[in-house]
Amino acid sequence: MTRRQDQPQANPQEAASPPTGPTSRRVPEGDTHERLVCDACGFINYENPKVVVGAVAVWDGKVLLCRRAIEPRRGYWTIPAGYMELNETTADGARREAREEACAELDLIDILAVYTIPRISQVQILYRAMIRDGLFAPGAESLETELFAWDAIPWDEIAFPSVHWALDHYQKAEGQAVLTPFSNPPGATGADPASVS
Amino acid sequence: MTRRQDQPQANPQEAASPPTGPTSRRVPEGDTHERLVCDACGFINYENPKVVVGAVAVWDGKVLLCRRAIEPRRGYWTIPAGYMELNETTADGARREAREEACAELDLIDILAVYTIPRISQVQILYRAMIRDGLFAPGAESLETELFAWDAIPWDEIAFPSVHWALDHYQKAEGQAVLTPFSNPPGATGADPASVS
Numbered sequence: 001m002t003r004r005q006d007q008p009q010a011n012p013q014e015a016a017s018p019p020t021g022p023t024s025r026r027v028p029e030g031d032t033h034e035r036l037v038c039d040a041c042g043f044i045n046y047e048n049p050k051v052v053v054g055a056v057a058v059w060d061g062k063v064l065l066c067r068r069a070i071e072p073r074r075g076y077w078t079i080p081a082g083y084m085e086l087n088e089t090t091a092d093g094a095r096r097e098a099r100e101e102a103c104a105e106l107d108l109i110d111i112l113a114v115y116t117i118p119r120i121s122q123v124q125i126l127y128r129a130m131i132r133d134g135l136f137a138p139g140a141e142s143l144e145t146e147l148f149a150w151d152a153i154p155w156d157e158i159a160f161p162s163v164h165w166a167l168d169h170y171q172k173a174e175g176q177a178v179l180t181p182f183s184n185p186p187g188a189t190g191a192d193p194a195s196v197s
Numbered sequence: 198m199t200r201r202q203d204q205p206q207a208n209p210q211e212a213a214s215p216p217t218g219p220t221s222r223r224v225p226e227g228d229t230h231e232r233l234v235c236d237a238c239g240f241i242n243y244e245n246p247k248v249v250v251g252a253v254a255v256w257d258g259k260v261l262l263c264r265r266a267i268e269p270r271r272g273y274w275t276i277p278a279g280y281m282e283l284n285e286t287t288a289d290g291a292r293r294e295a296r297e298e299a300c301a302e303l304d305l306i307d308i309l310a311v312y313t314i315p316r317i318s319q320v321q322i323l324y325r326a327m328i329r330d331g332l333f334a335p336g337a338e339s340l341e342t343e344l345f346a347w348d349a350i351p352w353d354e355i356a357f358p359s360v361h362w363a364l365d366h367y368q369k370a371e372g373q374a375v376l377t378p379f380s381n382p383p384g385a386t387g388a389d390p391a392s393v394s
Contacts, residue, residue, distance in 0.1 A: 021240035033282075040237030043218035049281050050245045051320055084246050085230075089313035090320060091380070110377050111311060114322060116286035123248055123287060123322070125311060178375050180307050183288070 021045070049121040053093035054081020055129040056170040057106050062147035063167065064131055066101045068159055069143045076159035079166060080104070081126065090125050098129070102145045104136040113169050113182040115162050117190040126166050128173070161190045218242070246318040250290035251278020252326040253367040254303050259344035260364065261328055263298045265356055266340045273356035276363060277301070278323065287322050295326070299342045301333040310366050310379040312359050314387040323363050325370070358387045 022038035022045055036045040056079055057064045065077040080098040084090065091108055098106045106129040115124040138145045148154070150171060158164050169182040184190070219235035219242055233242040253276055254261045262274040277295040281287065288305050295303045303326040312321040335342045345351070347368060355361050366379040381387070 022235075022238055038219075038235055038238045038240055041219055041235045041240075043235055043238075043240060043242070045240070047283055048245075048247045049283060049285075051248060084320070086244055086246060086318040087315045088246075089315055089381075090311060091313075111308075114287060114308060114311070116288075118284045118286055121283040123281070123320075125320070178377050180375050181378060184286075 047121070049116075049123050051084040051090070051093075052081055052122055052124040053084045053090050053126075054079050054097055054124070054166075055094045055106055055108065055127040056112055056166050057098060057102075057104065057129040057131050059131040059134040059136075059147055062149050063153070063170070064098075064102060064104065064136060065146055065148055065153070066138070066142040067144045067146075068141065069138075070141050073159040075143065076157050077154055078159040078163050079126070080106075081124070091127070094125075094127050094129070099139070101139045101142050102136045103139050104145075105132040106130065107132055110179055111181045112173065112179070113166055115165060115182075115184050115190070117162065119189060119191050124162055126162075128170065128179075161188065244318070246313075246320050248281040248287070248290075249278055249319055249321040250281045250287050250323075251276050251294055251321070251363075252291045252303055252305065252324040253309055253363050254295060254299075254301065254326040254328050256328040256331040256344055259346050260350070260367070261295075261299060261301065261333060262343055262345055262350070263335070263339040264341045264343075265338065266335075267338050270356035272340065273354050274351055275356040275360050276323070277303075278321070288324070291322075291324050291326070296336070298336045298338050299333045300336050301342075302329040303327065304329055307376055308378045309370065309376070310363055312362060312379075312381050312387070314359065316386060316388050321359055323359075325367065325376075358385065 022036045022043055024037045024039050025034050026037060027034050028037065028044050037043065064080065066080055067077050068074050080101040082097040084093040094108060095106050098104045109128040109130065111125060112128045113126045136145050153167060165185055165188065173179050219233045219240055221234045221236050222231050223234060224231050225234065225241050234240065261277065263277055264274050265271050277298040279294040281290040285293065291305060292303050295301045306325040306327065308322060309325045310323045333342050350364060362382055362385065370376050
């Protein structure tokens with residue numbers, strides 16, 4: 001979507017395409033890193049990693065998965081998780097995502113894992129949780145929501161590597177009342193959305 | 198620093214003040230939240246919480262503190278910690294901050310705490326760590342670096358509430374090989390930089 005400002009516009013269709021945001025790349029005064037800057041308004045786009053919050057939530061020994069109604073990975077299964085919003089805590093964010101994606105109220109137990117996906121600069125903080133009263137239903141971003149016994153999890157239809165990791169780690173931690181949060185499996189970076197490493 | 202675009206500029210000094218960034222607040226198409234938008238370049242400023250990574254690092258039973266050479270809270274003591282950069286892991290970020298602020302190489306042990314400061318939308322991921330070879334020195338952002346015995350910590354000169362929390366929590370966790378990471382102390386939001394709650 002980047003286009004040099006000094007290039008002639010090819011046709012009205014292209015002229016009407018969405019704006020691209022700041023396109024000047026330079027080191028702002030007093031800074032040490034190159035940043036994207038808008039030459040019109042002077043906005044400096046400081047980019048930092050984004051936080052995803054979510055939970056492996058269980059009821060009656062089964063785990064809650066949501067089949068995604070949105071891209072990326074539409075139709076694949078995931079745990080309830082999403083981007084943390086401003087002015088909320090990590091725990092509140094994890095509960096909100098479960099409410100939005102699975103109409104479920106969660107009781108969080110502890111932090112299962114802190115993963116980093118450096119390629120996309122994402123930090124994932126995932127909790128162990130119980131589904132309150134066992135109640136859930138598809139939210140707007142889910143095609144369906146379902147409780148899976150561990151031996152019935154659709155491993156070939158899992159949306160993201162980190163969902164694999166979290167489910168594996170949850171099983172490894174079962175019965176442990178006190179838990180050191182897991183990090184990425186050794187060597188796994190989450191670089192390829194279709195693989196588990 | 199915000200100024201309405203249609204107001205006359207009071208004097209040349211004010212006219213030369215730094216640009217303010219995008220100032221239109223509206224709900225972009227397909228979005229559900231109001232965002233700040235630049236009317237010139239169309240940039241949409243999606244804001245998310247920022248991640249701070251750091252460590253309570255010890256050597257010979259004493260804890261490493263850095264006296265800040267920069268605002269905010271210049272002259273006050275803190276643990277080595279700072280904003281996570283793009284394309285690094287949380288652990289790499291914590292080690293980088295110790296290198297920058299205290300010229301120390303850290304061996305991270307586990308996650309001591311995950312704090313949220315909702316008022317400033319900050320998530321802090323803080324590790325327990327050992328200082329490799331006991332070597333440290335002030336980095337560019339520190340006036341001095343020092344190892345403190347626990348009963349010699351300058352509690353009245355600590356830079357931020359979350360530094361208090363982390364030091365308290367580290368002491369509470371001493372001797373625990375496996376640790377559930379702490380979160381904010383009950384009721385503490387970190388709202389007031391000068392208080393501990």
